Amino acid sequence: xxxxxxxxxxxxxxxxxxxxxxxxxxxxxxxxxxxxxxxxxxxxxxxxxxxxxxxxxxxxxxxxxxxxxxxxxxxxxxxxxxxxxxxxxxxxxxxxxxxxxxxxxxxxxxxxxxxxxxxxxxxxxxxxxxxx
Amino acid sequence: xxxxxxxxxxxxxxxxxxxxxxxxxxxxxxxxxxxxxxxxxxxxxxxxxxxxxxxxxxxxxxxxxxxxxxxxxxxxxxxxxxxxxxxxxxxxxxxxxxxxxxxxxxxxxxxxxxxxxxxxxxxxxxxxxxxxxxxxxxxxxxxxxxxxxxxxxxxxxxxxxxxxxxxxxxxxxxxxxxxxxxxxxxxxxxxxxxxxxxxxxxxxxxxxxxxxxxxxxxxxxxxxxxxxxxxxxxxxxxxxxxxxxxxxxxxxxxxxxxxxxxxxxxxxxxxxxxxxxxxxxxxxxxxxxxxxxxxxxxxxxxxxxxxxxxxxxxxxxxxxxxxxxxxxxxxxxxxxxxxxxxxxxxxxxxxxxxxxxxxxxxxxxxxxxxxxxxxxxxxxxxxxxxxxxxxxxxxxxxxxxxxxxxxxxxxxxxxxxxxxxxxxxxxxxxxxxxxxxxxxxxxxxxxxxxxxxxxxxxxxxxxxxxxxxxxxxxxxxxxxxxxxxxxxxxxxxxxxxxxxx
Numbered sequence: 001x002x003x004x005x006x007x008x009x010x011x012x013x014x015x016x017x018x019x020x021x022x023x024x025x026x027x028x029x030x031x032x033x034x035x036x037x038x039x040x041x042x043x044x045x046x047x048x049x050x051x052x053x054x055x056x057x058x059x060x061x062x063x064x065x066x067x068x069x070x071x072x073x074x075x076x077x078x079x080x081x082x083x084x085x086x087x088x089x090x091x092x093x094x095x096x097x098x099x100x101x102x103x104x105x106x107x108x109x110x111x112x113x114x115x116x117x118x119x120x121x122x123x124x125x126x127x128x129x130x131x132x
Numbered sequence: 133x134x135x136x137x138x139x140x141x142x143x144x145x146x147x148x149x150x151x152x153x154x155x156x157x158x159x160x161x162x163x164x165x166x167x168x169x170x171x172x173x174x175x176x177x178x179x180x181x182x183x184x185x186x187x188x189x190x191x192x193x194x195x196x197x198x199x200x201x202x203x204x205x206x207x208x209x210x211x212x213x214x215x216x217x218x219x220x221x222x223x224x225x226x227x228x229x230x231x232x233x234x235x236x237x238x239x240x241x242x243x244x245x246x247x248x249x250x251x252x253x254x255x256x257x258x259x260x261x262x263x264x265x266x267x268x269x270x271x272x273x274x275x276x277x278x279x280x281x282x283x284x285x286x287x288x289x290x291x292x293x294x295x296x297x298x299x300x301x302x303x304x305x306x307x308x309x310x311x312x313x314x315x316x317x318x319x320x321x322x323x324x325x326x327x328x329x330x331x332x333x334x335x336x337x338x339x340x341x342x343x344x345x346x347x348x349x350x351x352x353x354x355x356x357x358x359x360x361x362x363x364x365x366x367x368x369x370x371x372x373x374x375x376x377x378x379x380x381x382x383x384x385x386x387x388x389x390x391x392x393x394x395x396x397x398x399x400x401x402x403x404x405x406x407x408x409x410x411x412x413x414x415x416x417x418x419x420x421x422x423x424x425x426x427x428x429x430x431x432x433x434x435x436x437x438x439x440x441x442x443x444x445x446x447x448x449x450x451x452x453x454x455x456x457x458x459x460x461x462x463x464x465x466x467x468x469x470x471x472x473x474x475x476x477x478x479x480x481x482x483x484x485x486x487x488x489x490x491x492x493x494x495x496x497x498x499x500x501x502x503x504x505x506x507x508x509x510x511x512x513x514x515x516x517x518x519x520x521x522x523x524x525x526x527x528x529x530x531x532x533x534x535x536x537x538x539x540x541x542x543x544x545x546x547x548x549x550x551x552x553x554x555x556x557x558x559x560x561x562x563x564x565x566x567x568x569x570x571x572x573x574x575x576x577x578x579x580x581x582x583x584x585x586x587x588x589x590x591x592x593x594x595x596x597x598x599x600x601x602x603x604x605x606x607x608x609x610x611x612x613x614x615x616x617x618x619x620x621x622x623x624x625x626x627x628x629x630x631x632x633x
Contacts, residue, residue, distance in 0.1 A: 017456070017457065018456040018457070018460075019456070019460075019461060020457060020458055020461055021461060036185060039185075039189075040185070040189070040195060043194075044194075045494075080457055083456065087455070087456075087559055088556065088559065092202070092204065092556075092557055092558045093203075093558075094558075095556060095557070095558030095559045096202075096203040096204060096557075096558040098558075099203075099558055099559065099561070100203070102451075102456055103197070103451050105456075106447055106450035106451050107185070107447050107451075109450075110446040110447045110450050110464070111184065111185045111447055115446065116446055118465070119446060119464050119465050119467040120465075120467050120468040121419060121445075121446050121467045121468075122419065123182060123297065123298050123299055123419040123420065123445070124182075124297065124420070125180075125181075125182050125295070125297045125299065125305035125306060126295060126297070127294075127295035127296035127297040127298070127306075127420050127421070128265070128295065128296045128420055128421070129295060130420070132417075132420070
């Protein structure tokens with residue numbers, strides 16, 4: 001079983017909020033993104049992976065108290081509000097948890113060759129030797 | 133358990149270990165057997181692709197994202213043949229006299245360290261990058277600094293045949309950077325030193341290293357180790373620990389030396405850093421050209437920060453910026469128009485900040501941001517923003533502001549933000565790559581782990597020779613100073629060879 005498998009839906013909802021362009025990914029794009037994240041998580045301590053899954057579950061269920069529904073059922077604007085509160089939370093532990101989740105979202109999205117093309121990043125080992 | 137025997141075992145192959153290996157390698161002619169144990173792999177030249185995630189995974193510990201115990205900072209350090217010299221930008225500054233004098237280590241003089249550093253500056257081809265190779269990311273920094281009357285300086289760098297790929301931090305794909313992986317280690321190997329890669333030192337016993345050789349992972353980069361995978365007991369008359377400021381103290385703690393050495397793990401500093409990003413209204417050359425050509429150190433003493441030019445890769449840049457959503461994406465979509473500056477705080481030794489190990493022996497780094505470090509980072513970020521605007525940027529991403537995007541028309545807000553920053557550890561991305569201390573040198577057990585020649589107090593056959601020796605932050609890029617200190621340690625071992633070996 002992969003790290004993300006049990007919480008894939010909420011992870012995708014978080015990624016789409018962190019990087020709005022991710023909502024336009026097709027299934028193949030999502031799979032590529034998740035593979036990059038899984039490959040990075042593979043060598044991390046099991047406790048860290050458990051915490052990541054726990055944090056994602058908390059992201060899903062915490063909004064129930066405020067909005068009466070889970071994170072994945074919220075509008076894009078409300079999802080943004082939920083994540084903003086986590087990012088600025090008074091508890092450092094919560095802020096760090098969100099920072100880690102946000103980092104995984106960026107890793108998956110900007111780790112893809114397609115994303116590099118979209119943002120115009122074209123570093124090349126040939127350096128100045130590449131016609132520009 | 134497989135048994136091996138050497139006269140000298142060096143643990144680590146970075147700026148410290150690579151230098152010690154070269155400087156002791158002349159002893160091989162006299163029949164002395166020397167081995168270097170390197171935890172990371174040795175990559176073939178064609179495996180340096182410059183692709184961010186795969187190279188970070190191949191060359192850095194934890195892919196460059198080693199977290200502190202508080203999880204508020206990531207530490208980047210190399211784990212490969214050549215250690216961190218495989219992944220630095222090659223910046224090579226001589227040690228500052230005021231710092232060496234502040235360290236106040238008996239018999240360690242500025243003149244001695246400087247002379248040794250100059251030797252390696254020549255050996256590793258340190259020079260200023262030619263004007264025509266500088267990119268606009270660097271030129272704009274100079275322009276902005278000059279408009280503000282700041283004293284900007286050019287970095288000497290150790291390049292040979294640089295093609296300006298900008299990919300230094302992912303391992304040079306053109307083998308141009310003259311780290312220990314290109315200069316000192318190959319020379320040591322030619323002289324007869326054995327380098328064993330994928331060999332992790334687990335603990336040190338009486339003149340013995342217990343190590344584990346790892347199998348090459350399926351699909352992983354690099355050559356397999358020259359030794360069979362398995363557990364090893366390696367005896368040696370002299371052991372030199374050069375595993376860097378995280379692994380050197382952690383190894384000595386795992387070896388049961390913490391009780392004998394009360395300062396072990398203490399004195400850790402790291403120049404905590406934040407990446408600043410600004411957008412111009414036109415495309416600039418940024419991901420081509422040497423990424424780190426200039427720096428500004430005039431505020432190091434007064435305001436405790438340094439500024440350096442830099443250019444990072446998409447994931448690193450995305451992670452470094454605060455926030456998320458559309459405002460964040462807008463900067464990312466402007467990548468070819470981005471200018472970047474690295475802000476480094478000049479941190480001081482703090483009793484809380486130290487290296488220890490967890491229950492499984494894995495290193496744990498405790499680090500809290502002192503008020504001085506927070507202030508240094510905020511002042512450095514605001515100064516960077518002023519430089520960006522002076523250079524013509526249209527908007528700046530200021531991670532220490534509640535709303536990080538600052539438009540050019542709002543530049544007058546900068547002084548207010550400097551007074552009322554939004555500095556929340558865990559929200560702001562802070563990373564460090566200049567890891568120092570943990571086995572500091574000094575006078576005796578009360579203030580240090582080793583003497584001024586890297587010899588561990590009370591253990592005549594055990595030495596340390598890397599950045600963990602630094603008694604306090606160096607306040608500049610550390611590599612030449614590490615090499616100078618390692619040279620000093622090696623020279624002393626050579627002098628005492630007749631009694632030690």
